[in-house]
Structure formats: structure tokens, C-alpha cells
Amino acid sequence: MNIRKDDTVLVIAGKDKGKKGKVRFAYPDEKRIMVEGINFIKKHSKAKGAARQAGIIEREAPIRVSNVMLLCSKCNHPARVGFRFLDDGKKVRFCRACGEVID
Ligand SMILES: [Zn+2]
Numbered sequence: 001m002n003i004r005k006d007d008t009v010l011v012i013a014g015k016d017k018g019k020k021g022k023v024r025f026a027y028p029d030e031k032r033i034m035v036e037g038i039n040f041i042k043k044h045s046k047a048k049g050a051a052r053q054a055g056i057i058e059r060e061a062p063i064r065v066s067n068v069m070l071l072c073s074k075c076n077h078p079a080r081v082g083f084r085f086l087d088d089g090k091k092v093r094f095c096r097a098c099g100e101v102i103d
Helices: none
Strands: 010-011 019-029 032-035 040-045 053-061 067-073 081-085 093-097
Touching: 010 032
Parallel strands: none
Antiparallel strands: 010 019, 010 067, 019 032, 040 053, 081 093
8 A cells, every 4th residue: 555644645536525634544454544634424322321422423434545645745746656666675655746755
């Protein structure tokens, strides 16, 4: 997966199209990510003692990684991500728009 925790992404599909947010969690196995402020869902909850009130709570839900593009921290463009190897053999991501290494 070419998106990681703490990346800033642009949503390119779905109801939050056009919004930006920071990746809070990544779920590589499911190809999903949780993005700050994106994809709020309403959950109905029952009261559970004094700790939890009954009612509707809104929380973020993970979205598919195919619905976002990485925002390049260097050129600030939604970037297609490439991979390249540094001289020391480390694999890093780079922005195909400006060519800068992102990691
Ligand atoms: Zn860039």
C-alpha cells in the first residue's frame, strides 16, 4: 500500500470527494485507511450504564485506499506515488509529479 499513517490525502471519490485529511490509521490488509474528518457514519448506540449515553454518535469509518490520492508534501499536488531505491538500498516513495522523495 502506498499510503501510510500521517500522510495527508485528498479524497477523489465518494461522498467526501474533494476533502483533505490526515491519515490516522492504515489497514494494509484491507486496503483501507482512516482519515481525520472523512467518512463520518452515524451509529446508534444503546445506553450502557452511566458511561455511555443512548443516542446517535458520529464517528469516522475507514475508506478504501483507492478513493484517495496522496498529497505531496513537497509540491502540494495530489501525487501518483512511485517507488525507488536509495543508494543504501532503502526503498522510498517518490512523487511522480515533482520527483521528490516523500519519505
Ligand atoms: Zn510532489
